[in-house]
Amino acid sequence: MNTPATPAFLHDTLWTGKIFNGGWIDADGGTHAIIEPATGQQLGSTGQANARDVARAAIAARAAQRDWAATDYKARAAIFRKAAALFEQHHAELAVWVARETGATMPKADLELREAVVYMHEAAAMLTQPQGQLLASPHQQLSIARRLPHGVVGVISPFNFPLILSLRSIAPALAVGNAVLHKPDLQTPVSGGVMIARIFEQAGLPPGVLHVLPGGAEAGEALCLDPHIAMISFTGSTQVGRRVAELAGKTLKKVALELGGKNSLIVLDDADPDLAAANVAWGAYLHQGQICMASGRILLQRGIAAAVTERLLEKARHLPVGDPMSGKVALGPLINTRQVQRIHGIVHDSVAAGATLLAGGSHDGIFYPPTVLTDVRPGMRCFEEELFGPVASITVFDTDEEAIALASQTEGCLALGVISPSLARALHIVNRVPCGHAHVNDQTVLAEAHVPFGGSGSSGNGARHGGPADWDEFSQWQWLTIKSDAPRYPF
Incomplete structure (x- = not known):
C-alpha cells in the first residue's frame, strides 16, 4: 500500500x-x-x-x-x-x-x-x-x-x-x-x-x-x-x-x-457582516460539515441577512473541493456514497418544499460542494434534520425572541453560537436556548480536551x-x- x-x-x-x-x-x-x-x-x-x-x-x-x-x-x-x-x-x-x-x-x-x-x-x-x-x-x-x-x-x-x-x-x-x-x-x-x-x-x-x-x-x-x-x-x-x-x-x-443534534448559529443585526459570514462558512463547511457541532441552522436577523448571504455565497462558490492530498482544496469528499445520497435528498426535498438553492446542490461522485439554501422554514428537512454535510441552511428572523424560538425548536442541541457586539443581547439568547455548550461571538464547532463536552436533549x-x-x-x-x-x- x-x-x-x-x-x-x-x-x-x-x-x-x-x-x-x-x-x-x-x-x-x-x-x-x-x-x-x-x-x-x-x-x-x-x-x-x-x-x-x-x-x-x-x-x-x-x-x-x-x-x-x-x-x-x-x-x-x-x-x-x-x-x-x-x-x-x-x-x-x-x-x-x-x-x-x-x-x-x-x-x-x-x-x-x-x-x-x-x-x-x-x-x-x-x-x-x-x-x-x-x-x-x-x-x-x-x-x-x-x-x-x-x-x-x-x-x-x-x-x-x-x-x-x-x-x-x-x-x-x-x-x-x-x-x-x-x-x-x-x-x-x-x-x-x-x-x-x-x-x-x-x-x-x-x-x-x-x-x-x-x-x-x-x-x-x-x-x-x-x-x-x-x-x-x-x-x-x-x-x-x-x-x-x-x-x-x-x-x-x-x-x-x-x-447528533441540530445546532444553531444566530447572527444579530448589529454584527459585522464579514465576520459573520466567516463564522457561518467555518461552522457549516469545516470537514465537509461532518461534525456533530456543525452549524446546521443559520439564523440571520432580517437587517443583516442579505449582506451575510452575499458574502457567504462568494465563499461557497470559490472554496475548492477535491482530493485533500493534493493540498489545493478546502473540502474533501464525504465519507461514503450513502451519505452523499442522504445529503442530496435533504437539499432537494427542501427545495421542493420552498427553499431556494443559491449555490451547490450537486455532486461529483462523493465530492459535494459548499451549498447554500435560503428561505428555509420549520418543517423542511434541512431545518429539522442533522445534515452532516456541507450545507448552510439559512432562516431569516425578525426579533430576538423569534431567534430563541427557532433555535429551541429541536429535540437535541450540542452547540449554540451567537454573533453580536451586544453582549447583553447575546447572553439573553444564550441563557434561554437549551444546549450543551454555547459561544458568544463564535460559531459552533469548538471543543477542548479540558472542558466538559456534551449535548442536551436527544444529543x-x-x-x-x-x-x-x-x-x-x-x-x-x-x-x-x-x-x-x-x-x-x-x-
Missing part, C-alpha cells in the same frame, strides 16, 4: 488483518478492507471483530484490569507522557493516515494529532488530581468518599474525528484504572484504532488493558451486552445511541452518550467528556470508613 516515506511506526506488516489485545492477533470475524474515500484506493486491511472476539477480549480485560488499577500512579502517568511523545515523534506519518482515511484536509489531520498529544497530557495529569473527599462523621472514624474505576469500559467511536473522539474516552478511562475495549468505526479503523493501539503498545501499556476491535453492528451489540463490561461510552448518531442505551440497559451498564443523556467530567464518567464513588476498633453492638 502507499503510505508515507519510511513508514516504520505503522508498517502494515504489524497489523494487516489483525485486531489488538496487547499484541496483534487474527480476528475470528475475518478481515476488513480500508478504502480511501477520495480515490477509492484500498489502503490496507484490519481484522474485523465479531461477538466471539469481543467476549474473549472482555474476559482478558477484566483479568488485566485489577493489576493495572493497582499500578503506581507515577508509572501510569509515565505511559501517557510517553504516548504523547510518540504522537509528536510520528506526527507526519500519522497525519497522512488521518487525512487519507477520513477524507480530511491536512490541517484537519494535523489538528487531530496535536489534540491527541493534549489528551495524553490531560490523562497523565489526572493521576495526581484529588480522587476523593474527607467526609464529616459523628463517630471516631475516618469517613471517606473515594473514586474507583468501573472495571472494563467499552468505547465506540465514529468516523469523522476518529482519533480524538476515541482518545477522549480511552485516555481518561485508562487513567483512572479501567481496562478498555475499543470498537472504532470500520470506515476509519487505523486512525480510530490501529494507531492508538500502536502508540500504547510502544508506550508500555501492559498487555490486556487495551483491546482494539474494529467491527460492525455485531461487535457493537456484543460490547453493550457483555456482562464483563461495566460501562459504554458511545459517540455517534442519535438513532444508534438509543439502541446502545437499550442494549446496555439489559445488564445495567452505565452509558455515556454523545449524539446525549447528560454525559460529558473532558476535564472534571472525566472523573464523573469513568469512575464511581465508594464510601469508605475506617475505625481503630470495631464497635460493641448490643446484640
Whole structure:
C-alpha cells in the first residue's frame, strides 16, 4: 500500500488483518478492507471483530484490569507522557493516515494529532488530581468518599474525528484504572484504532488493558451486552445511541452518550457582516460539515441577512473541493456514497418544499460542494434534520425572541453560537436556548480536551467528556470508613 516515506511506526506488516489485545492477533470475524474515500484506493486491511472476539477480549480485560488499577500512579502517568511523545515523534506519518482515511484536509489531520498529544497530557495529569473527599462523621472514624474505576469500559467511536473522539474516552478511562475495549468505526479503523493501539503498545501499556476491535453492528451489540463490561461510552448518531442505551440497559451498564443534534448559529443585526459570514462558512463547511457541532441552522436577523448571504455565497462558490492530498482544496469528499445520497435528498426535498438553492446542490461522485439554501422554514428537512454535510441552511428572523424560538425548536442541541457586539443581547439568547455548550461571538464547532463536552436533549443523556467530567464518567464513588476498633453492638 502507499503510505508515507519510511513508514516504520505503522508498517502494515504489524497489523494487516489483525485486531489488538496487547499484541496483534487474527480476528475470528475475518478481515476488513480500508478504502480511501477520495480515490477509492484500498489502503490496507484490519481484522474485523465479531461477538466471539469481543467476549474473549472482555474476559482478558477484566483479568488485566485489577493489576493495572493497582499500578503506581507515577508509572501510569509515565505511559501517557510517553504516548504523547510518540504522537509528536510520528506526527507526519500519522497525519497522512488521518487525512487519507477520513477524507480530511491536512490541517484537519494535523489538528487531530496535536489534540491527541493534549489528551495524553490531560490523562497523565489526572493521576495526581484529588480522587476523593474527607467526609464529616459523628463517630471516631475516618469517613471517606473515594473514586474507583468501573472495571472494563467499552468505547465506540465514529468516523469523522476518529482519533480524538476515541482518545477522549480511552485516555481518561485508562487513567483512572479501567481496562478498555475499543470498537472504532470500520470506515476509519487505523486512525480510530490501529494507531492508538500502536502508540500504547510502544508506550508500555501492559498487555490486556487495551483491546482494539474494529467491527460492525455485531461487535457493537456484543460490547453493550457483555456482562464483563461495566460501562459504554458511545459517540455517534442519535438513532444508534438509543439502541446502545437499550442494549446496555439489559445488564445495567452505565452509558455515556454523545449524539447528533441540530445546532444553531444566530447572527444579530448589529454584527459585522464579514465576520459573520466567516463564522457561518467555518461552522457549516469545516470537514465537509461532518461534525456533530456543525452549524446546521443559520439564523440571520432580517437587517443583516442579505449582506451575510452575499458574502457567504462568494465563499461557497470559490472554496475548492477535491482530493485533500493534493493540498489545493478546502473540502474533501464525504465519507461514503450513502451519505452523499442522504445529503442530496435533504437539499432537494427542501427545495421542493420552498427553499431556494443559491449555490451547490450537486455532486461529483462523493465530492459535494459548499451549498447554500435560503428561505428555509420549520418543517423542511434541512431545518429539522442533522445534515452532516456541507450545507448552510439559512432562516431569516425578525426579533430576538423569534431567534430563541427557532433555535429551541429541536429535540437535541450540542452547540449554540451567537454573533453580536451586544453582549447583553447575546447572553439573553444564550441563557434561554437549551444546549450543551454555547459561544458568544463564535460559531459552533469548538471543543477542548479540558472542558466538559456534551449535548442536551436527544444529543446525549447528560454525559460529558473532558476535564472534571472525566472523573464523573469513568469512575464511581465508594464510601469508605475506617475505625481503630470495631464497635460493641448490643446484640
